[in-house]
Amino acid sequence: MHYNFIAIEGNIGAGKTSLATKISQDYNAHLILEQFEENSFLPKFYKEPEKYAFPLEMSFMAARYQQLKDQLLSMDLFKTFTISDYFIVKSLIFARKNLPQDEFKLYATFFNIIYQQLPKPDLLVYLYVDTERLQSNIKMRGRPYEQNIQDDYLNKIQDGYLEFIKQQKDLRILILDTNKLDFVNHPEDYKKITEALHGEYNLGLHRIIF
Numbered sequence: 001m002h003y004n005f006i007a008i009e010g011n012i013g014a015g016k017t018s019l020a021t022k023i024s025q026d027y028n029a030h031l032i033l034e035q036f037e038e039n040s041f042l043p044k045f046y047k048e049p050e051k052y053a054f055p056l057e058m059s060f061m062a063a064r065y066q067q068l069k070d071q072l073l074s075m076d077l078f079k080t081f082t083i084s085d086y087f088i089v090k091s092l093i094f095a096r097k098n099l100p101q102d103e104f105k106l107y108a109t110f111f112n113i114i115y116q117q118l119p120k121p122d123l124l125v126y127l128y129v130d131t132e133r134l135q136s137n138i139k140m141r142g143r144p145y146e147q148n149i150q151d152d153y154l155n156k157i158q159d160g161y162l163e164f165i166k167q168q169k170d171l172r173i174l175i176l177d178t179n180k181l182d183f184v185n186h187p188e189d190y191k192k193i194t195e196a197l198h199g200e201y202n203l204g205l206h207r208i209i210f
Helices: 015-025 042-048 049-072 091-098 102-113 130-139 151-167 188-204
Strands: 005-012 030-032 082-084 123-130 175-178
Touching: 005 015, 015 030, 015 049, 015 082, 015 123, 015 188, 030 049, 042 049, 049 082, 049 102, 091 102, 091 151, 130 151, 175 188
Parallel strands: 005 082, 005 123, 030 082, 123 175
Antiparallel strands: none
């Protein structure tokens, strides 16, 4: 890989962690995985979203910032690059969809302060997966607090990501439609993705829909 830092992004259940982990193993990369299971507000949010949205989003932003700051700014001489299964921009994307306007305005003020302090990824990979398959993946991994996530919520988050992508002019973004790919169980599908990563660098394209 010709990158220093790759961030994998996507909706809930898109396969971010699986892909980031596999690439890190095959290319000797430093792996950063989001510690979302440590957030005590998450199960509460799914039960009472209006009550817990703001503390959830604030706690996520703080945890993500601290983890990325600690790990991105420290060098690992034995790894070739860093790959993460998220980037800090997801905090803003989720908050915009989950918070009322006045709370989001306050949230965005804090976000813009910390965003400037973190290195940006050389490549942001977005895994595009339709809602039906997302629901299937969510059911398969079996996290109890996720089992009642509605299609409308997944659609809302997907729209948030696509809105963000359309606005970016100086961030290298690779969009991969993985609806018909099983990169975990089929090596040929995984190879298509790694070839797309190499191709994105060599061709210097801003976006690819795969």
